Amino acid sequence: MIMAKINDKYLISLLVLLVIAQTGLIFVLSKQARKNYIDEKNLTTHYSYFSGLDFYEEAYKQAEGQITVADEKIYGGILPHHLMVEDKIAAFFTGIENNDYETIILIGPNHFLSGKSDIITSQAKWATPYGELMPDLDLTRNLNDSGSASIEENPFINEHSISGLVGFIKKNFPNARFAPIIVRPETTTKESEQLAQVIKNNIDADKTLILASVDFSHYQPVAVADWHDEKSRNVIENFSFNQVNNLEVDSPASIYVLLKYLELVKAQNSKLIFATNSGKLINKPDEPTTSHNFYYFTKGEKENNSLINFLFFGDIMLDRHVKEIMNKNGRVDYLLKNLAGGEKRFFQGIDVIGANLEGAVTVGGQHYPPEISIDFAFDPKDVAQLKNYGFSFFSLANNHILDQGQAGFTETQKNLGELGFDYAGCADRKVDECSVKIKEINGVRIGFLAYSMVYGVLDEDKVVEQIKSLKKETDFVVVNMHWGVEYEQQARSNQIALAHKMVDIGADIIIGSHPHVVQEMEVYKNKPIFYSLGNFIFDQYFSRETQEGLGIGLSIDNGKIAITLLPFQSKVSQVELMAGNDKQKFLNWLAESSKVSEEYKKQLKVGKLF
CATH class of the missing domain: 3.60.21.10 (Metallo-dependent phosphatases)
Incomplete structure (x- = not known):
């Protein structure tokens, strides 16, 4: 009888300890959950490069007559962030606005080498003349948790490869969520491939648009830029991964990630929408220029003509x-x-x-x-x-x-x-x-x-x-x-x-x-x-x-x-x-x-x- 009472006391003590441990575990888990959860009311705010509506309205007005309406689902694209061609940027987004995207991923260069990581994403909202572009918190959190990108906000404050395009995205896709990513020049092939795979694993490809924000030839006269762009376009259209990192563009890594993702979702059919150069636009062919190439990608095979x-x-x-x-x-x-x-x-x-x-x-x-x-x-x-x-x-x-x-x-x-x-x-x-x-x-x-x-x-x-x-x-x-x-x-x-x-x-x-x-x-x-x-x-x-x-x-x-x-x-x-x-x-x-x-x-x- 005495032994039974003692055993009951031990059993009760053990149950109490288990309850305390479980409560502590719940507390720890809930603390971690609170750490990963961000109330949208408390999001950091970044800003579009231009805050005035007039810039965008004029761009869309000039875009009339230049729009190529996509007759197939567009899974990816390439476009510049050089806002000299704002009319063509507007035409690019207008041509695909009938696609139903839940998330738009924009990958561009980390121009100022800011932040701690090679690959950085953001969970901020973006203030634009058309309203706030809200982040895809789940995707960006998964990118961070997988180790393929780190969440840092400061690098995005002055990063025009992202801020230059968010206003257009909000205008044409007002309900889409947004995941910006910036990459350093030294981003490795392994890092790029991992990022592409993690993106693919965490999205619905039919409801996601992934874009590379990339300017092409820089600092070269038109003759050299045209020649370099000819090579860049061929490498892109043929998905020649072994040559991407040698291209004369401002972010080979952004191109690599995009192409690797498109390979994974079998959307390798490319269509060149625009090819322009600043020197041609202002009739100064021998001065340093920037060139721009715009692409849509649909389901299908890549080119095969190296x-x-x-x-x-x-x-x-x-x-x-x-x-x-x-x-x-x-x-x-x-x-x-x-x-x-x-x-x-x-x-x-x-x-x-x-x-x-x-x-x-x-x-x-x-x-x-x-x-x-x-x-x-x-x-x-x-x-x-x-x-x-x-x-x-x-x-x-x-x-x-x-x-x-x-x-x-x-x-x-x-x-x-x-x-x-x-x-x-x-x-x-x-x-x-x-x-x-x-x-x-x-x-x-x-x-x-x-x-x-x-x-x-x-x-x-x-x-x-x-x-x-x-x-x-x-x-x-x-x-x-x-x-x-x-x-x-x-x-x-x-x-x-x-x-x-x-x-x-x-x-x-x-x-x-x-x-x-x-x-x-x-x-x-x-x-x-x-x-x-x-x-x-x-x-x-x-x-x-x-x-x-x-x-x-x-x-x-x-x-x-x-x-x-x-x-x-x-x-x-x-x-x-x-x-x-x-x-x-x-x-x-x-x-x-x-x-x-x-x-x-x-x-x-x-x-x-x-």
């Missing part, structure tokens, strides 16, 4: 007076900073950047005996800096590659290989295995050949054999030729005859160097021949012609060639693009000097060959 692009220059020499200038002012960065522009954007979004490397690459740039009067050697540290600008291929076939002897040539091959550069070319007049390089880019095999014939003639039978062989092995053949007479702007008859012969047997384009000035070009059997691109980086400061050069932006799309001409000038080895009258005068000269049809002359004068 575009490949190249940028070719003439002679690079990093010794003698150029070396003195680099040592004094900051090495290669000093030479290229004007051409590269803001964030080195001129060199972005390009598959292969190449030039003729006019000398040996030896340890410390050493010169080996016997030294001669014109004797070039480059320090690998200087050449390595070209990698920072996207250079990846060099032609070594020239009259200076043996300035440091055969040992210097062998050392050059070793050093370039260790630095990660591709190369082709043997010594002057030599045709051998070193003349050839095959590179595969996105499933397309490109054959590079490099020859030099400065001090004599080539064995043309061997050249023919190599080109024929390479034509069978590859999809496109590029021939780099070091030839001609210094300072002459017209090709000699032996250059022309050999060029025609090489095209006849399979060369798709010929890129010339050595004369140190730009020579005429030719289109033979629909194949471009550039007899000399002139100097790129050199120290021949004694004439205008030796300080002018031509860059070739080559695009290949399903075997079709398009070329953007990029004339530049060098001022004591600092390179910058030509503009205005100087550019037009150069293009006019090239057109009139070249052996091309009247149609091609017209194209040369506007700097674009098709």
Whole structure:
């Protein structure tokens, strides 16, 4: 009996303890729930970039006649936050306003690198002229809890990639909830893919619109911007994830997340709605510009026509007076900073950047005996800096590659290989295995050949054999030729005859160097021949012609060639693009000097060959 009473006391005590523990657990859980729950009355408020109604009303008025009404469900889109094109932004949203969206997700760049995380979201409401745009608290909380984005409010206060568009969203989708996301440039592929997956797992795709707020080419003249945008559009339309992070846009990570999400929901059919550029809109094509591309995405398959692009220059020499200038002012960065522009954007979004490397690459740039009067050697540290600008291929076939002897040539091959550069070319007049390089880019095999014939003639039978062989092995053949007479702007008859012969047997384009000035070009059997691109980086400061050069932006799309001409000038080895009258005068000269049809002359004068 006594034991029973004792057991009852223990049982009662145990029950009391369990009740207390459970109450504490409920308290802890309810505390956590209260932490995650936000009363909409207490939300932080952010503000649309423009608070006045007049801006938006004028934008929608101008949009009339530009609207493409979507006849299918739109699952995603790309549009700019550059409000110079406010009419097209209004047209973009109006074209899809009949879609019933419960949530709109807007992903854009973190321009000011604010906040603590690579990926940041907000639970604030947005005050706009059309009322308050309310947050999707469940989605943003899930993004935060999953670790794919952190909730931080301060970074959104000045972030125009979001604030610039919220007014339009509220106007066209007054009942939709909103989830803004901003991403840093260093956001990794893994982080982007995780974010896309978490979004997909936490929404109803048929009731959600996900948008990338992205401006395209920045700081570049129209000719460069158009060329870069051509590549960007192709990468987007083909969902080429391995190339997204190299695009010349202001937020590759935003594009990546969008495309990965669209892949997950099988909405990869793209439709380009608008493609514009600020330089065209204000008729200032040679000033720094911003370009804009607008896309809708519907259910369906992606494109399957990968575009490949190249940028070719003439002679690079990093010794003698150029070396003195680099040592004094900051090495290669000093030479290229004007051409590269803001964030080195001129060199972005390009598959292969190449030039003729006019000398040996030896340890410390050493010169080996016997030294001669014109004797070039480059320090690998200087050449390595070209990698920072996207250079990846060099032609070594020239009259200076043996300035440091055969040992210097062998050392050059070793050093370039260790630095990660591709190369082709043997010594002057030599045709051998070193003349050839095959590179595969996105499933397309490109054959590079490099020859030099400065001090004599080539064995043309061997050249023919190599080109024929390479034509069978590859999809496109590029021939780099070091030839001609210094300072002459017209090709000699032996250059022309050999060029025609090489095209006849399979060369798709010929890129010339050595004369140190730009020579005429030719289109033979629909194949471009550039007899000399002139100097790129050199120290021949004694004439205008030796300080002018031509860059070739080559695009290949399903075997079709398009070329953007990029004339530049060098001022004591600092390179910058030509503009205005100087550019037009150069293009006019090239057109009139070249052996091309009247149609091609017209194209040369506007700097674009098709």
